[in-house]
Amino acid sequence: MVEAGRVEEKLGALIGRIGACFSRVEPVRQVRKYIRGLMSDLL
Numbered sequence: 268m269v270e271a272g273r274v275e276e277k278l279g280a281l282i283g284r285i286g287a288c289f290s291r292v293e294p295v296r297q298v299r300k301y302i303r304g305l306m307s308d309l310l
Contacts, residue, residue: 278302
């Protein structure tokens with residue numbers, strides 16, 4: 268399990284990897300919001 272303090276760090280790394288799949292920044296922002304929404308019950 269990831270410590271609460273490291274969630275942003277890990278999420279940033281994940282978005283960095285996924286972000287390369289998109290040519291514009293707006294979809295990357297939406298993906299970040301979507302993933303944070305999915306994780307909201309976990310935190």
